[in-house]
Amino acid sequence: MIYGSLVALVTPMHADGRVDTDALDRLVDWHLAEGTNAIVAVGTTGESPTLDVDEHIDVIRRVVQRTAGRVPVIGGTGANSTSEAIELTRAARDVGVDAVLLVSPYYNKPPQEGLYRHHRAIAEAVEIPQILYNVPGRTSVDMLPATVARLAQVPNIVGTKEAKGDLGRVRELVSLGLPRDFALYSGDDATAREALLAGFIGNISVTANIAPGAMARMCKAALAGDARLAAELDAPLAGLHRDLFCQASPIPVKWALAQMGRIGTGIRLPLVPLDPSFHPTVSKALGQAGAI
Numbered sequence: 454m455i456y457g458s459l460v461a462l463v464t465p466m467h468a469d470g471r472v473d474t475d476a477l478d479r480l481v482d483w484h485l486a487e488g489t490n491a492i493v494a495v496g497t498t499g500e501s502p503t504l505d506v507d508e509h510i511d512v513i514r515r516v517v518q519r520t521a522g523r524v525p526v527i528g529g530t531g532a533n534s535t536s537e538a539i540e541l542t543r544a545a546r547d548v549g550v551d552a553v554l555l556v557s558p559y560y561n562k563p564p565q566e567g568l569y570r571h572h573r574a575i576a577e578a579v580e581i582p583q584i585l586y587n588v589p590g591r592t593s594v595d596m597l598p599a600t601v602a603r604l605a606q607v608p609n610i611v612g613t614k615e616a617k618g619d620l621g622r623v624r625e626l627v628s629l630g631l632p633r634d635f636a637l638y639s640g641d642d643a644t645a646r647e648a649l650l651a652g653f654i655g656n657i658s659v660t661a662n663i664a665p666g667a668m669a670r671m672c673k674a675a676l677a678g679d680a681r682l683a684a685e686l687d688a689p690l691a692g693l694h695r696d697l698f699c700q701a702s703p704i705p706v707k708w709a710l711a712q713m714g715r716i717g718t719g720i721r722l723p724l725v726p727l728d729p730s731f732h733p734t735v736s737k738a739l740g741q742a743g744a745i
Contacts, residue, residue: 454611454612454634454636454654455490455491455525455527455551455552455636455654455655456490456654456655456672456676457490457491457655457656457669457672457673457676458488458489458490458491458655458656458658458661458665458668458669458671458672459489459490459491459492459493459527459638459655459656459657459658459661460484460489460491460492460493460657460658460661460662460665460668461493461496461497461498461499461640461657461658461659461661461662462480462481462484462492462493462494462496462498462499462516462662463480463498463499463500463662463703463706463707463710463716464477464495464499464500464504464512465477465480465710465715465716465717465719466500466716466717466719466720466721467717467719468717468718468719469719470719470720470721470722471719472504472508472511472512473716473717473719474515476715476716476717477512477515477516477519478515478519479715480715480716481516481519481520482519483665483715484524484661484665485520485523485524487665487666487669488665488666488669488670489524489661489665489668489669490524490525490655490669490672491524491525491526491527491551491655492516492520492524492525492526492527493526493527493528493529493554493657494512494513494516494517494526494527494528494529494550495509495512495513495528495529496529496554496556496586496657497529497556497588497591497702497703498659498662498702498703498706499512499529499703500703500720500721500724501529501531503721503722503723503724506540506541506544509541510541510544510545510548513526513528513529513545513548513550514548514549517548517549517550525551525552526549526550526551527550527551527552527553527554527584528541528542528545528548528550528552528553528554529553529554529556530542530544530545530553530554530555531554531555531556531557531558531586532556532558533558533559533560533561534558535558535571535574535575538555538558538571538575539574539575539578539579542555542575542578542579542581542583543578543579545581546579546580546581550581551582552581552582552583552584552611553579553581553582553583553584554584554586554614554657555572555575555583555584555585555586556586556588556591556592557585557586557587557588557589557592557594557596558571558592558594559591559592559593559594560592560593562592562593562594563594565596565597565599565600568594568596568600569600569603569604572585572604572607572610573604573607576604576607576608576609576610577607580609581609582609582611583609583610583611584610584611584612584613584614584636584638585601585604585610585612585613585614586613586614586616586640587601587613587614587615587616587617587640588614588616588617588640589617590616590617590618595617596613598622598625598626598629601613601626601629601631602629602631605631605632605635606632610635611634611635611636612635612636612637612638613626613635613636613637613638614638614639614640614657615637615638615639615640615641615648615653616639616640616641616657617641618641618643618644619644620644620647620648620651623639623644623647623648623651623653624651627651627652627653636654636655637652637653637654638653638654638655638656638657639653639655639656639657640656640657642656642658642659642660642690642693642694642697643691643694643695645658645672645675646671646675646683646684646687649672649675649676649683650675650678650680650683654676655672656668656672659697659698659702659703659706660690660693660694660697662706662709662710663693663697663706663709663710663713663739663742663744664690664693664742664743664744667686667689667690667742667743668690670686671683671686671687671690674686689741689742689743690742691741692737692738692741692742693709693738693739693741693742693744695738696731696734696735696737696738697709697735697738699731699734699735700727700728700731701724703720703724704720704724704725704726704727705727705731705735707719707720707727708726708727708732708735709735709738709739709744712735712736712739712745713739713744713745
């Protein structure tokens with residue numbers, strides 16, 4: 454099981470949209486130095502919808518090679534086509550990831566039985582640890598706790614990332630009596646501290662792109678049950694938790710990283726650079742977090 458702060462890593466790009474592999478290597482090195490506990494490559498924050506299959510797998514491969522086993526690597530391999538998700542999951546397994554993250558099928562809005570059969574089919578087709586990913590704000594479908602409980606019985610489905618941002622849902626998942634080796638991860642930075650204190654074991658984080666050391670320390674304190682210290686460490690990050698979503702992610706976080714000199718300004722259509730009206734908002738959050 455992977456505990457602590459898991460960064461949902463951006464995919465750096467040149468101004469013309471090409472993947473910037475040198476910047477990607479530097480980001481991985483920075484996260485290793487700052488204490489990030491695991492790296493999630495090519496999830497939503499990594500612009501998975503706009504990378505073609507070869508690029509998608511190449512980014513995952515490069516992250517695996519750069520980490521060289523020092524921290525776990527989780528590859529984002531979800532799709533709204535079950536066969537495509539199986540293909541991506543096989544390819545990620547073959548380049549050496551430790552696990553995969555599978556977002557709920559988006560746009561086609563399957564019912565709960567469809568979600569169950571989709572994830573079971575991937576798990577049966579590819580022998581690798583698999584983490585569910587519920588983010589209804591993106592997918593327009595909400596994987597209910599009862600469906601999570603059914604899928605937790607599938608041997609290589611090992612956890613879920615819950616990104617609804619609802620502490621009631623957090624408490625419901627904790628109370629389900631899931632298998633002891635089934636991991637609960639927050640996918641919402643604003644409620645991650647409370648989720649960890651309630652029984653989740655990690656946070657798959659956008660904020661960690663900007664403040665990896667601070668997020669790792671906050672998660673460590675919360676996992677140790679030190680609510681006071683976790684709140685103290687989380688307070689300066691509150692602006693990032695909120696303002697990195699002032700426009701669709703990863704628009705704000707990529708702009709912020711560019712301001713920090715970590716990456717260039719590239720982003721792919723249909724996403725565009727951060728609207729200038731939001732520059733002061735994100736800059737203020739960066740300052741509050743001590744990132745600039």
